[in-house]
Amino acid sequence: MTTLLDIETPALLLEQDKLMKNLRSMNARAKALGVSLRPHLKTAKSADIARLVFDGATGPITVSTMREVSYFIDHGFTDIFLAVGVSPDKLRRLNQMASDSVTIKIAVDGQSMATALATEEPDPGAHIGAMIEIDCGDSRGGVSSDSEELLQIATTLDGSGLAIAGVFTHGGQSYDCVGIDAIREVAREEHHAIIHATERLRHAGFTCPHISLGSTPTATFAEAMDGVTEVRAGVYMFQDLQQQGLGVCALDELALSALATVIGLHTDRNVALVDAGGLALSKDRGASANEPDPGFGLVCTVDGDIIHNLHVVGVSQEHGKISTIDGTALPAHLLQPGTRVRILPNHACMMAAAHDHYNVIGHDQTITRWNRVNGW
């Protein structure tokens, strides 16, 4: 039987029991809120994991790249929302991928994009729908729910062959929240904005069947989603130190980690080196507001038990530098060269993206390989 000592490092580990618990938890949230869940697969990028969300079947999903669209169609998914804006050339290719049995929704984030798509693509076909993006305070893409631009976009789309499928918003500002009350407030902002936009569109005579919102923090703490049809979230599947810092999860709910090997121990400068660096861990510092700052990740034994007071204090491309958080002496007996450790991620999406597969640790400790679809 393959064990964690047989896997060449660095490598990506996924604990199936924790994954399943996280998946069940969000399924229960969506059910309690009376909405359907459209999981965002930009984190997991795996059909094996997507199917687990739906009890082995397929279901509506969100994705972030053209390659994910194609991959999930190949794996039997038939209701796909690409939640990143597309250029006309991508719309043409999506049109070739959609069919009587595969519906693809695209994001339209403003009037200028609506014009570009409507002008260059007079007839994208009946299987592509446009989701108009509403900005509920994140200030990335989308238009305000009370803007004139919202109705202009709908008018532009209505006059083109690109049908309005609905509206969506993403309360990305929830990642900057301090405390659960603040996250609940962002959830209310998401909810208010999307309902307001829907009402204005319907009042103006447009259909708006799909009403979509979400982020892992807001989906976790929202108190109500009345009038909403679906919630989107992705990182909840694995959780990470950023989510833990936000109060979304506990440390023992983190399902993902990087397996690494100690390749140097320098007690004179109180540093141990591991063979997981800026590529294997990512350089994401999204958990830097946590107390204490995990640096580039917290360090666990090979069995997944957190080693108190250790963090990855620096990374270069293939080196991670471990030291103590409080500057006291390293536990050298735990960090002898050749020893394996696990590093918990600041940001699961970014850590996973460098790895082409998961080493999935099953309930019985067997290890199975699940592939990911990286790139574009």
Next chain:
Amino acid sequence: MTTLLDIETPALLLEQDKLMKNLRSMNARAKALGVSLRPHLKTAKSADIARLVFDGATGPITVSTMREVSYFIDHGFTDIFLAVGVSPDKLRRLNQMASDSVTIKIAVDGQSMATALATEEPDPGAHIGAMIEIDCGDSRGGVSSDSEELLQIATTLDGSGLAIAGVFTHGGQSYDCVGIDAIREVAREEHHAIIHATERLRHAGFTCPHISLGSTPTATFAEAMDGVTEVRAGVYMFQDLQQQGLGVCALDELALSALATVIGLHTDRNVALVDAGGLALSKDRGASANEPDPGFGLVCTVDGDIIHNLHVVGVSQEHGKISTIDGTALPAHLLQPGTRVRILPNHACMMAAAHDHYNVIGHDQTITRWNRVNGW
């Protein structure tokens, strides 16, 4: 003929003329300094590019992962230095890859690692050599050139089947320098440390055939390398904003960029969105000390001309947010949705690592695909 308008974005672009100029320039530096060049392929991760360093042939190379070792052997390279520490299991596998015609050198960064390898691997075979790492001030791996530990490591290796191939150092502190004089000082530190270590080893009766140092900044500005046998550098092949900020190269020498498409324009909040985000650009902020701060990259037209006063001010996974550096209004006519732009990298190694191939723009503007070997 494929043009930059036919390539689906985000995508990695490499300008061959600039690449060739950078390669020739470092070849000339090594020749002038009287040392051989052992290019570090952790940046390019491409046999096509490695061969260009050697005028179409092969030569001595440096790599950072086990997968690179295997890939470059498959592509005919026979003298390979893996400059990241290895655990005993990796040493066993390297031993299987080495042969009468393939020599592999490994890094030994301290006494604890030497003991681990010597204990667990009594006979790694005649085709593996150990390069002892010297810390010349970077404080990552290695031992001081005047430490007792240096001679202890040599003694430990000497008693094992792992032959001493030489010593190496990397003046990584050159990345924090302000001004060329400071980089020259780091080059002197590298030089002094490696020569001192060599002399002590030889005086103690050990052979030390390979004397290796380098980083792109120090290789560019070193005044002398007397007694050194080889210089290592990698990022010089592409250059990037970090190197430009250090004074190592000019902006028009950057050979690598990410091709992206504008997918949103919001003049009300002075932001344009592109489909290259934290994955396609990387979240590296190594150029943050540049004046002005390029954020996550500088923005060029599709033809590669820098658009004055623009930078990528923020990234999420698949979104890049472009705004002006000084807060004045965006040049909306250059950023209409559907428009293609190029983004220059803060750190070429990190940007390239997310992409599985290069779109190489030839002298005649033809575009050729060269693959990369990512992962581990």
